[in-house]
Amino acid sequence: MDTLSLWRGTAPPTGYAMLNGDVTADVLIIGGGITGVTLADLLAEQKTPNKPKVVLLEADEIGTGTTGNSTGNLYQTVSSGMADLVSRWSPEVARQVAAERGAAIAFIEERCRLLPDVGFRRCNLYKWGDASSAKEIDKEFEALQAAGIAVQRQDSVPSPLPPAGSGVLVLQDQAQFQPQAYVAALARRAAEAGAEIHEHSRVIDLDLKNRRAVTASGSVTAREIIMATHTPKGVFLVHAEMPVHREYAVAFESQDGAPGPGTFWYGGSEQLSVRTLQAGGKQYVVCAGQEHKVGIHNATAALLALENLAKKYFGERTITHRWSAQNYRGADGLPYIGRNAQGIFIATGFSTDGLTWGTVAARLAAAELLGHKAAFADLVRPNRLSPVKGAKAIVEENVTVVKQLVKDYLTGRQDEKLAQLQPGDSAIVDAEGETFAAYRSPAGELFAVSNVCPHLGCKVHWNSVETTWDCPCHGSRFRPDGTVIEGPALSGLKRKHAPPLGGGDAG
Ligand SMILES: Cc1cc2nc3c(=O)[nH]c(=O)nc-3n(C[C@H](O)[C@H](O)[C@H](O)COP(=O)(O)OP(=O)(O)OC[C@H]3O[C@@H](n4cnc5c(N)ncnc54)[C@H](O)[C@@H]3O)c2cc1C
Numbered sequence: 087m088d089t090l091s092l093w094r095g096t097a098p099p100t101g102y103a104m105l106n107g108d109v110t111a112d113v114l115i116i117g118g119g120i121t122g123v124t125l126a127d128l129l130a131e132q133k134t135p136n137k138p139k140v141v142l143l144e145a146d147e148i149g150t151g152t153t154g155n156s157t158g159n160l161y162q163t164v165s166s167g168m169a170d171l172v173s174r175w176s177p178e179v180a181r182q183v184a185a186e187r188g189a190a191i192a193f194i195e196e197r198c199r200l201l202p203d204v205g206f207r208r209c210n211l212y213k214w215g216d217a218s219s220a221k222e223i224d225k226e227f228e229a230l231q232a233a234g235i236a237v238q239r240q241d242s243v244p245s246p247l248p249p250a251g252s253g254v255l256v257l258q259d260q261a262q263f264q265p266q267a268y269v270a271a272l273a274r275r276a277a278e279a280g281a282e283i284h285e286h287s288r289v290i291d292l293d294l295k296n297r298r299a300v301t302a303s304g305s306v307t308a309r310e311i312i313m314a315t316h317t318p319k320g321v322f323l324v325h326a327e328m329p330v331h332r333e334y335a336v337a338f339e340s341q342d343g344a345p346g347p348g349t350f351w352y353g354g355s356e357q358l359s360v361r362t363l364q365a366g367g368k369q370y371v372v373c374a375g376q377e378h379k380v381g382i383h384n385a386t387a388a389l390l391a392l393e394n395l396a397k398k399y400f401g402e403r404t405i406t407h408r409w410s411a412q413n414y415r416g417a418d419g420l421p422y423i424g425r426n427a428q429g430i431f432i433a434t435g436f437s438t439d440g441l442t443w444g445t446v447a448a449r450l451a452a453a454e455l456l457g458h459k460a461a462f463a464d465l466v467r468p469n470r471l472s473p474v475k476g477a478k479a480i481v482e483e484n485v486t487v488v489k490q491l492v493k494d495y496l497t498g499r500q501d502e503k504l505a506q507l508q509p510g511d512s513a514i515v516d517a518e519g520e521t522f523a524a525y526r527s528p529a530g531e532l533f534a535v536s537n538v539c540p541h542l543g544c545k546v547h548w549n550s551v552e553t554t555w556d557c558p559c560h561g562s563r564f565r566p567d568g569t570v571i572e573g574p575a576l577s578g579l580k581r582k583h584a585p586p587l588g589g590g591d592a593g
């Protein structure tokens with residue numbers, strides 16, 4: 087299935103040259119999403135003598151990771167709710183989070199004044215549910231007030247949004263933008279100010295001792311390395327703490343019946359997030375649904391469920407864009423931002439709130455690299471120990487990983503003969519004493535790769551919507567030919583030499 091987000095489909099292209107040769111820099115930023123690009127911009131705008139030489143390496147193109155596949159909403163609260171933060175931490179921490187995120191949104195607004203139009207607008211965020219969530223909504227109202235967020239209550243939302251069975255919380259003066267257009271324009275600004283940006287330059291090896299990152303066509307040696315890769319590359323303690331989920335989104339044109347400006351979050355037995363975008367003289371409605379554990383859900387069914395939900399409220403529509411992306415959630419409700427034990431700056435655990443968290447992370451990293459330590463940095467440092475606040479999520483996550491390892495190695499293997507693999511089909515295949523993750527393209531080409539994730543050895547599962555092999559353990563994802571797309575794995579799935587057709591020993 088073809089997937090392309092509305093943001094990527096309606097933003098101007100970028101177009102930076104691939105890294106070619108060996109270069110040195112003061113700061114190497116790996117990753118060209120909102121975190122990496124914002125940091126590049128903040129460092130590039132410094133005046134000499136403080137101005138560092140910055141190189142940014144992006145594996146694909148600017149914004150094509152999660153940023154350009156998000157929903158483009160900016161808000162002070164967090165999607166798991168302020169009540170969750172208050173109960174895990176305290177009202178004071180919730181206040182700090184709201185203030186830091188509010189400052190990041192104000193920063194984005196200020197940057198947008200310096201950029202071509204990237205669809206930034208201030209608007210309210212509406213949060214409500216069905217009758218089963220009435221109590222939760224009441225509690226959330228109190229937590230939002232305790233966090234110092236301007237919030238009011240109302241009784242209903244306009245049709246065709248899902249009707250309110252609970253109170254409706256109205257968070258005032260939140261915001262939205264076109265995330266792909268924003269990072270593309272911000273990258274252009276950073277490049278014009280001297281940041282060296284390279285696309286199609288995936289880091290395939292990292293020598294942390296010598297501070298050297300290697301791509302297929304060159305290398306960068308830098309005093310400081312920032313992993314703005316959504317989840318850090320390699321083996322990090324934080325991987326064991328972060329559940330990984332995938333979320334699906336669709337967009338359709340609507341001249342009539344679309345809700346007005348706003349971010350609309352409906353939760354209860356159904357979950358739906360709705361917003362609109364004006365682009366190229368058209369009005370689009372964007373709907374996103376509930377999240378699913380990576381690698382252990384049926385991607386086609388999840389997307390279909392979202393399309394049916396959109397149809398239920400907005401009527402029969404022609405879907406113009408379909409996409410999905412994944413998120414990593416901090417075990418204690420906060421992201422992990424700061425230096426790890428090896429002195430590498432990491433920024434992860436943003437959940438579905440990372441357009442704002444990524445901006446917070448870039449501002450914290452810039453402050454630290456320029457010699458000022460922000461007070462908020464302590465709260466989100468990656469090596470914080472919060473055994474009580476995050477215990478449940480860590481245990482649950484490790485149980486998921488262990489279960490997945492055991493299940494995949496001992497049981498439940500889907501064996502099929504390669505010869506039976508039809509165009510568009512995938513399977514885990516045992517043949518000639520080896521196990522393959524096999525996929526036959528619609529044109530008939532057969533891809534056979536190892537089914538063992540090179541990160542820590544879990545078995546990959548097929549994602550029928552994105553046509554990728556996804557690892558359920560820490561979220562690494564791979565193309566049918568084994569090339570790594572995202573996640574902590576640095577290398578791809580090993581290519582295997584497929585045996586002659588019909589050579590399977592199962593069946
Ligand atoms: C469906 C969905 C909707 C969301 N909606 C919202 C929302 O409305 N509001 C909000 O605040 N947040 C939202 N989020 C979360 C938010 O999009 C992310 O947290 C945020 O975009 C992360 O930005 P990032 O720059 O850290 O990572 P990314 O945007 O993922 O950028 C990381 C980049 O690193 C690159 N990279 C990876 N490995 C390498 C390598 N080895 N070498 C070089 N480059 C590499 C990738 O190609 C990628 O471009 C949503 C998330 C999902 C899944």
Ligand code: FES
Binds near residue numbers: 541557559573574575
């Ligand atoms: S992502 Fe960690 S084992 Fe696959």
